[in-house]
Amino acid sequence: MKRRDVLTAGLVGAALPLAAPALAQTAPELRWRLHSAFPRNLDALYGAAEMFARLVGEASDGRFQIETSAPGSQAPALLDAVGAGGVEMAYAPAYYEAGRDPVYGLATAAPFGLNARQQNAWMLQGGALDLFNEIFARQQLYVLPGGNTGTQMGGWFRREIKGVADLQGLRFRIAGLGAQVLAKLGVAPQSTPGPDLYAALEAKTLDAAEWIGPYDDEKLGLNKVAPFYYYPGFWEGGAMLHFWFNAQKWGELSKNYKAIAQSAAAQVNVDLQAKYDARNPGALRRLVGGGAQLKPFPQEVMEAALKAANEIYAELSAKNPDFKRVYDSLKAFRNEEYLWFQVAEYTYDNFMIRARARG
């Protein structure tokens, strides 16, 4: 009788599990903290960190425990805390750190960059994850992909945007490289925090605000104070979220705990995208039912923004070798990806969208 047969003998047809692995008594106990950049009421994003902690806990039979929390106002310093080792992990999109170095922006989304699937392909099979980790290691950080929102919406506007002229002086809540692109078009970027957006739009101290997509936007109720809902968020063709580790703490993990963490992050990666894809349609329906007026950005705005983005990429590449190296990789990868996507993927979606429209 083989060992496998011994293990399962007598269990045929019964619901009895194998004895719980004895590793519970012997594997090293770790208790880590994870700070989320998102508050609990952004349940998909905060839930991603909770899901990671649960998966790691289950796979390690409870020996590797991760406590998630949302430090809130400490959020801007999240990665400083992880780099210094004060907290082992964070969950945040890399572009929240674009202020420290614009190269961080490219790990989440570049204006006119990759869509969500392409961002995964670039990270996992295009060499980008290794490039980023080489750069981030200088700040004692190690990163893993942790989900994507998909192409975001362009945000909520109090009045219609009919062309570039309507962007002049527009007080638009937008951050990162997207803000720099739109500033070139005359926008006055604002950094209003999410919870204050409704009041600022209602008081007309803000003209427009971009947030995420229908599912998260619905919670803010912005359709009531800024009814024009523009798309696409061309500065976030696919916005990747990340799990951040203190590089030394990561390096000290045993090989099996590393494997557990990597696979758990990957499961969150696919699950978060699935969650957004499953929940956005219903939220979009409700928003439109509640007065949101869906509008595509005018072609003139898209073209001017693309030109501005390319200027910014040239400027940043000229003075920042890390940025140049990563952006060159992204640009080459994007060129190849859309070569392929325009064939089977895009033609299929195009047909399906038209067939749906006809009923």
Added chain:
Amino acid sequence: MKRRDVLTAGLVGAALPLAAPALAQTAPELRWRLHSAFPRNLDALYGAAEMFARLVGEASDGRFQIETSAPGSQAPALLDAVGAGGVEMAYAPAYYEAGRDPVYGLATAAPFGLNARQQNAWMLQGGALDLFNEIFARQQLYVLPGGNTGTQMGGWFRREIKGVADLQGLRFRIAGLGAQVLAKLGVAPQSTPGPDLYAALEAKTLDAAEWIGPYDDEKLGLNKVAPFYYYPGFWEGGAMLHFWFNAQKWGELSKNYKAIAQSAAAQVNVDLQAKYDARNPGALRRLVGGGAQLKPFPQEVMEAALKAANEIYAELSAKNPDFKRVYDSLKAFRNEEYLWFQVAEYTYDNFMIRARARG
């Protein structure tokens, strides 16, 4: 001093890992076999099963070992072997089993069904995985998603297809629900095995053959004997692969081994799609360089095929309650998904594709 501090004391700045977890001496040892439906030379697909085995091995510190193999000619009986417990696992797309029940086809890809991202969303967040597992459990099978090829190509044709008339009597290698759809349009579906396609097309005993996409198709060299390369493979808008478990063996796994297997499958899921997305563009370039002539299916063919598919869905739903339940779920989910995808995702990709074409 806290336990964590004890564990890491003295390691600051050093490359020493924590002591390997002692679970190696105590966790239950499992040695499973996994039969792949794909031969080793289809390295992305065979590699997905190998990656799963490696990840489970690493996460369990070598205690849960899975041996992968490609039984080849036994392939049609793969899931019978898993259901009977003769082998614990298989890696195969569910639609290879559409002959036993067409509902299996829907777990991989339905003609005019979901694209790859939507298939994940439906499975993981739309209730489909639970539906399938309820149905598959009757045959002692438990399934997890294990990757996707993305939208496949429509295949290689010896002569041009200008309309439905050109499909009459066409000997086309195609299987599953796609074959049933095309049969309604006059095609004579053939089940020629992959390795024999080149010879059959060269000998003109076959007029056309669909396989997968550029990366896998390139290995067969079909561009030399059937130069017209059609897209999209509308019967596979996103073809999902699956990990299959004997349901009883799955149920007997400890909670942490289940968690390890689920996360490992998810990591393969995201990685296989990334692999195809990263490798297809270069293969497509080489194929076109080698004489392949890219052609979209005529609109007339797409429309006629959609009509035929809807007739087949109505027929199958009328006589197969499982099929009806799953197809109704898929149809409702697809309607919602394309409502959303046509807004931000599609508009973004559309702009990017046009911008790329202009340089």
